Amino acid sequence: MVLWARIGGAILSLVLLLAPWAATGAETKAETAKVLTLKELTVMALKYSPQVKSSKSDVTFAKEQKKEAHGYRWPQFDAVALGGVVTNARRGEVRQVGKDKTLFYPDPAGSIHGVNVFGNLTFTLVQPLYTFGKIAYREEAAANNIVIKKSEVDLKKGEVMLYVSEAYYGLILANQGKGAVADARTYLKDTRQRIIRLRQINSPNVKESDEYRLAMYEGGVEKFAAQADEGSKVAYRALKALIGYGENQNFKVPEELPAPTASPGGLNYYIETALQMRPEFNQLKHGLAARQLLVDAAKADRYPSFFFAVLGQVAGAPGRDYNPDPYVNDFFNGVGALPAVGAQWHFDFGILKAKIGQAKAELDKLQHDEKTALMGIPVQVAKDYGKVQENYKGSIGTEKAYINARRWLITSFSNFDMGLGKMDDIFQAFERYGTFRGEYLQSLFDYNMAVAELDKSSGAYLKNLPVEGKPEKDVTPKTTIQRVNAPAK
Secondary structure: OHHHHHHHHHHHHHHHHHHHHOOOOOOOOOOOOOEOOHHHHHHHHHHHOHHHHHHHHHHHHHHHHHHHHHHOOOOEEEEEEEEEEEEOEOOOEEEEEOOEEEEEOOOOOOOOOOEEEEEEEEEEEEEEEEOOOHHHHHHHHHHHHHHHHHHHHHHHHHHHHHHHHHHHHHHHHHHHHHHHHHHHHHHHHHHHHHHHHHHHOOOOOOOHHHHHHHHHHHHHHHHHHHHHHHHHHHHHHHHHHHHOOOOOOOOEOOOOOOOOOOOOOOHHHHHHHHHHHOHHHHHHHHHHHHHHHHHHHHHHOOOOEEEEEEEEEEEEOOOEOOOOOOOOOOOOOEEEEEEEEEEEOOOOOOHHHHHHHHHHHHHHHHHHHHHHHHHHHHHHHHHHHHHHHHHHHHHHHHHHHHHHHHHHHHHHHHHHHOOOOOHHHHHHHHHHHHHHHHHHHHHHHHHHHHHHHHHHHHOHHHHHOOOOOOOOOOOOOOOOOOOOOOOOO
């Protein structure tokens, strides 16, 4: 029957889709468990999801990168400590040789007059003063990267929400499929009783072939019953895996799929929503800003960096005399520090130019990606919106057909009992009833999944994201699309 084929196909698709999510172990009873709605399950899944937590780690990493870029504004201290052995040395002395005075070195260089230890500590403290934007551009680019990573978190949340919707609606569909099995068994049981009774009295209203036809229907129902039962187990386990439930934790879902409702807005409404809220557009916007800033930073690398510095030394060697001569800098004896200002300028023949070209190429790529998104996303939204409308109208039509097919079936039984109908009428009504009930349930599932897909493709799901604790500090860069004109550190 078409009923079993349609719903069975939907359940089989769900099994294949959600098999990787299914937890192992026997299914536990959930008769007394709490009924959880789609919203409640979504909140739990977003809180538990390893994928969302992984993407949040990328946000933390991006924040630390911004802190690193900001750290270049502050002084940097470098120190080198050395220790070892050195030859002893005494200062030179003036001696009178006849009428002439000469400078005598008791321990001349090139000869060893005993050895002793020495220690030396040299240090530099450098504070950047002006770098033509080398630091500021890269810090601002890092701030834009934080926004990009946060948008990736929103993308992961959208994926998780869609997974939950698939499992949630699939579980309800499977449960309603089991309800359809129970109804079908009831009708088939009543039909068999009538056939047996009429065959016993040799009624001309039934034939031997009616028993075979009835057995055929019963076999189809049993096949679908197995599909619905296994599909229900897989969907239930998938939801438990998504929300982090263990084997002994149970819940239930509502008994019926949500009825379709008219869309709150037209196609243009959803396209405008997508252009405003899709995380991909936010990523592109801030990605373009970050790439432009990196181009500016690469250009700034061609200019010098001005700094303030303090240079110092602390050194001592017991075996060597201290030399107070201000023109001699003794590496082994001396204590002092010297403030200074300076400039550092790196220049090469092609490397910086190539880096600027690379940054520009990456900027061009993002600009083309933005144009591609502007073309493709509205088409995707239109496609998903069309599916919502198709399944909304289809569910209304199939509901009408399903209700009247059920009336037809009941009427066929009544007419047969009064001797006004034939067994063929019951079989025909049963087939149509099964077909339209299956199509109705399938259209409800397709409608609700189409709505979930439309929410994701339009970015509307972001309006329904649960609040997660205290709001984070706003790290959105002050300058995003505009070029940073004022040079900074």
